[in-house]
Amino acid sequence: MIERGQRNWKLEDLDFGAIRKNLAAGDESLFYLLASASFVEILSELYTANLIEHYRGDADAARWLEETWVQEEVRHGQALKRYVNAVWPEFDWEMSFSRFSEEYGRLCSMENLEPSRALEMAARCVVETGTSTLYRCLYDYVEEPVLKQLLANIKADEVRHYAMFRRLFAEHNRTEGKGFISVLHVVWKRLIEIRGEDGHIAFKHAYLGRGNNPEHLDREWKKFRKGLRQLMARHYPFNMAVEMLLSFVPLAHPLKKRLGTFLVRAARLFVSSRVEFTS
Numbered sequence: 001m002i003e004r005g006q007r008n009w010k011l012e013d014l015d016f017g018a019i020r021k022n023l024a025a026g027d028e029s030l031f032y033l034l035a036s037a038s039f040v041e042i043l044s045e046l047y048t049a050n051l052i053e054h055y056r057g058d059a060d061a062a063r064w065l066e067e068t069w070v071q072e073e074v075r076h077g078q079a080l081k082r083y084v085n086a087v088w089p090e091f092d093w094e095m096s097f098s099r100f101s102e103e104y105g106r107l108c109s110m111e112n113l114e115p116s117r118a119l120e121m122a123a124r125c126v127v128e129t130g131t132s133t134l135y136r137c138l139y140d141y142v143e144e145p146v147l148k149q150l151l152a153n154i155k156a157d158e159v160r161h162y163a164m165f166r167r168l169f170a171e172h173n174r175t176e177g178k179g180f181i182s183v184l185h186v187v188w189k190r191l192i193e194i195r196g197e198d199g200h201i202a203f204k205h206a207y208l209g210r211g212n213n214p215e216h217l218d219r220e221w222k223k224f225r226k227g228l229r230q231l232m233a234r235h236y237p238f239n240m241a242v243e244m245l246l247s248f249v250p251l252a253h254p255l256k257k258r259l260g261t262f263l264v265r266a267a268r269l270f271v272s273s274r275v276e277f278t279s
């Protein structure tokens, strides 16, 4: 059965008491993915102030960011935290999160935003593409029913966030007129960032929060990345990701279609070759 993502859902809508722990507790990769996601989502509040400041003068965008977007991102984090605490009660979430937020918070500053409002919206579209497709991938992977419903809800929110950022990008770009190269540059920069530092910091604090040996951190990080690539090769929605990324890039439709086909093939090939190479 495919669970449909609900709109305006609340934590109370999910029956955490009905979790079938035997379907999740032994899955190390799942623990690290969910714990890391809970950290990053809850901290969304930290960089909202920067974003709202950036959109001073666009009252509708600022209101949506403050009243809808950030509230939903934090709700994702709270729901994931509750799930992690229910399935892995031995994990000290509060302590790990406080160490994570201390380190991660230093990276979130005004300088990380794009100077152009249109391009910052393009960057947000990339981030929301990343979250929408990650939760879609996990939704496809997991078997535990409560988590499946939670992931369906979160994924549906992320897709709506993407749609709103895409609309705001189009509005701002009507006056700014940023072309293919500028937008592509932002997309590329953000894609590289998604692979980088945030994930490592979150993993580190989730790993150490379980009382694991710090000396084995690098080895375990590599093991986790390898497992993630295997999971992605089987479950990641490459078509959806490429479609979302190309949808807002200013490029003629026939070229977009050809580029899309090429990118889906290249991304699949890249992930599966890395799986083979490292397995």
Ligand SMILES: [Fe+2]
Pocket: 041, 072, 073, 076, 131, 154, 158
């Ligand atoms: Fe989120």
Ligand SMILES: [Fe+2]
Pocket: 073, 128, 131, 157, 158, 161
């Ligand atoms: Fe989002």
